Amino acid sequence: LGYSATSFVKNSENFLERNLMRIGIGLSLIPLVGLILNMLHVPIDWKIILGLSLIYPLYYVIRFRPKPKFEFKTTKTDISILIMLLIFFATLYMYVSGAFSYPYLEDDDSWSHAIGAKYVSVEKSVFTRQRLFHYIDPYPPSYDMLMGLLHQTNDSLYFTLKFFNALIISLSIIFFYFFVKEFTGSRNKSLFATFALASVPAFMSHFIWAISLAVPLYFVCFYTLERIKHDNKWWIVAGLSMATAFTVTPTHSTYFGLMLILYVVSKMIVERKILFYHIGAGMLGASLSFLLWWLPMLIKHGVIGLLNGIGFSTQILTEVGSAAAFRGTGDRVYKFADFFVAQKQNMVNNPVGVGIVLFILTILSIAFIYYMFFNLSKQLKEHSKAKYCALIGFESISILLFVIGMILFISSNSYDLTNSQQIEQLTAHMKITLPYLFLSLLILICIGFYISNKMPENNRWIVIALIWFLFTFYAVNASIYPYKLSAFRTWMLFAIPLCMLAAEAAFNLMSLAKQLVGNIGKYTILLLLIAGI
Numbered sequence: 085l086g087y088s089a090t091s092f093v094k095n096s097e098n099f100l101e102r103n104l105m106r107i108g109i110g111l112s113l114i115p116l117v118g119l120i121l122n123m124l125h126v127p128i129d130w131k132i133i134l135g136l137s138l139i140y141p142l143y144y145v146i147r148f149r150p151k152p153k154f155e156f157k158t159t160k161t162d163i164s165i166l167i168m169l170l171i172f173f174a175t176l177y178m179y180v181s182g183a184f185s186y187p188y189l190e191d192d193d194s195w196s197h198a199i200g201a202k203y204v205s206v207e208k209s210v211f212t213r214q215r216l217f218h219y220i221d222p223y224p225p226s227y228d229m230l231m232g233l234l235h236q237t238n239d240s241l242y243f244t245l246k247f248f249n250a251l252i253i254s255l256s257i258i259f260f261y262f263f264v265k266e267f268t269g270s271r272n273k274s275l276f277a278t279f280a281l282a283s284v285p286a287f288m289s290h291f292i293w294a295i296s297l298a299v300p301l302y303f304v305c306f307y308t309l310e311r312i313k314h315d316n317k318w319w320i321v322a323g324l325s326m327a328t329a330f331t332v333t334p335t336h337s338t339y340f341g342l343m344l345i346l347y348v349v350s351k352m353i354v355e356r357k358i359l360f361y362h363i364g365a366g367m368l369g370a371s372l373s374f375l376l377w378w379l380p381m382l383i384k385h386g387v388i389g390l391l392n393g394i395g396f397s398t399q400i401l402t403e404v405g406s407a408a409a410f411r412g413t414g415d416r417v418y419k420f421a422d423f424f425v426a427q428k429q430n431m432v433n434n435p436v437g438v439g440i441v442l443f444i445l446t447i448l449s450i451a452f453i454y455y456m457f458f459n460l461s462k463q464l465k466e467h468s469k470a471k472y473c474a475l476i477g478f479e480s481i482s483i484l485l486f487v488i489g490m491i492l493f494i495s496s497n498s499y500d501l502t503n504s505q506q507i508e509q510l511t512a513h514m515k516i517t518l519p520y521l522f523l524s525l526l527i528l529i530c531i532g533f534y535i536s537n538k539m540p541e542n543n544r545w546i547v548i549a550l551i552w553f554l555f556t557f558y559a560v561n562a563s564i565y566p567y568k569l570s571a572f573r574t575w576m577l578f579a580i581p582l583c584m585l586a587a588e589a590a591f592n593l594m595s596l597a598k599q600l601v602g603n604i605g606k607y608t609i610l611l612l613l614i615a616g617i
Contacts, residue, residue, distance in 0.1 A: 204232025326369025489520030
């Protein structure tokens with residue numbers, strides 16, 4: 085499917101990248117094909133989907149009779165990809181061994197997904213006559229559909245859920261690497277960010293739920309969007325991939341939409357042009373998901389039935405007056421130690437925490453960004469002293485707010501989370517602390533937008549990463565605010581921009597070390613960071 089969908093666009097010249105990302109694109113298309121078959125009342129059967137996926141490859145082989153080439157030229161890019169694959173296999177081993185270290189399915193989510201997957205495997209449909217299951221009809225069915233298809237190929241539902249769930253999560257490593265490589269234009273920064281993502285506690289666990297499919301598809305979709313700069317026709321592939329991203333989970337499909345809007349709007353401001361192909365891709369994906377799933381569900385269940393079916397309690401809607409007030413099962417107020425220290429005990433479905441070294445790298449990355457923006461602001465001094473003084477003033481205010489916010493944030497560690505009175509005090513404390521950090525980053529982002537035309541093209545991604553960082557940092561801490569969407573489940577999203585910014589800081593540190601003591605200093609810093617993380 086991945087080969088067929090990318091047959092008409094300019095693919096990467098690298099063999100490994102080209103074919104590894106075809107896996108991701110194919111993964112995003114399987115549920116889309118299943119939804120189309122479902123609407124046509126054709127059985128969702130693995131043999132039918134396999135047959136459809138082979139049509140174009142067989143046509144190409146018969147028509148053009150390509151001769152296999154056996155030329156092996158190892159490049160620096162190949163070496164980087166091979167190191168990334170080692171990280172992928174280590175991650176896969178970690179998740180699979182963890183999943184099979186006990187003989188049962190944990191919690192109720194995995195049991196509910198098991199029932200949905202069994203239904204798809206037997207009935208070969210994601211429509212039901214009445215609401216029988218939690219995670220299909222009207223709940224978006226992509227995850228259970230995929231697991232049901234896989235269960236048709238073997239007789240163990242237990243193995244299907246545990247192994248393939250771990251495999252899909254681990255594929256995040258591959259998809260993230262290639263997305264960041266396109267996003268930043270640097271394979272080395274991408275490799276470091278990928279190592280950080282594989283290491284950070286906050287990213288994922290092997291818990292069986294639909295989010296296991298949603299987050300890997302983020303990277304596939306954003307990779308296809310980044311490929312538009314090489315060939316405009318990639319917008320079609322991006323749109324098709326997004327159709328599945330919008331039909332995986334209510335929460336993380338919504339978050340994907342929000343991050344997509346932030347990405348496109350920010351990219352347009354930074355590049356000073358309207359990105360018609362990116363907008364078109366988003367509209368194509370949203371339209372397909374609406375026509376193939378959300379519209380039929382609205383007709384069948386009505387608005388209230390649909391909202392109840394996907395977990396948005398009508399009571400919450402009445403109380404708060406906004407669908408954004410969806411509470412997660414583990415929402416709570418977080419203090420400094422929750423971010424700074426990698427905990428030995430974590431929540432089953434979404435671990436929390438960043439770790440000392442990655443946290444410090446993230447703070448350093450913001451310091452380096454201040455320094456970079458300050459230097460870029462100097463270019464205005466000769467043209468307009470008023471604009472230069474205004475920018476320096478805003479940068480100074482932003483730094484002051486950030487410092488005050490960090491001091492208050494560190495002081496939050498004094499509260500005892502086992503004491504209900506202390507939790508109330510911590511909540512009040514964080515309501516004072518967080519606005520300082522939010523406002524400081526918001527000012528920094530606005531400055532970045534203003535001077536982005538003076539940035540080298542390979543640094544403009546930093547502004548978008550900062551916006552994602554601010555957005556996900558708010559989302560993680562949103563439990564203390566009226567507007568929230570399952571706050572504790574956004575730790576994995578918070579890890580994404582954090583790891584990219586940490587990579588930027590790491591390379592700035594290595595560059596400084598190289599200037600001071602040469603390559604020995606550079607590689608010493610690299611080894612210390614790897615060991616520390």
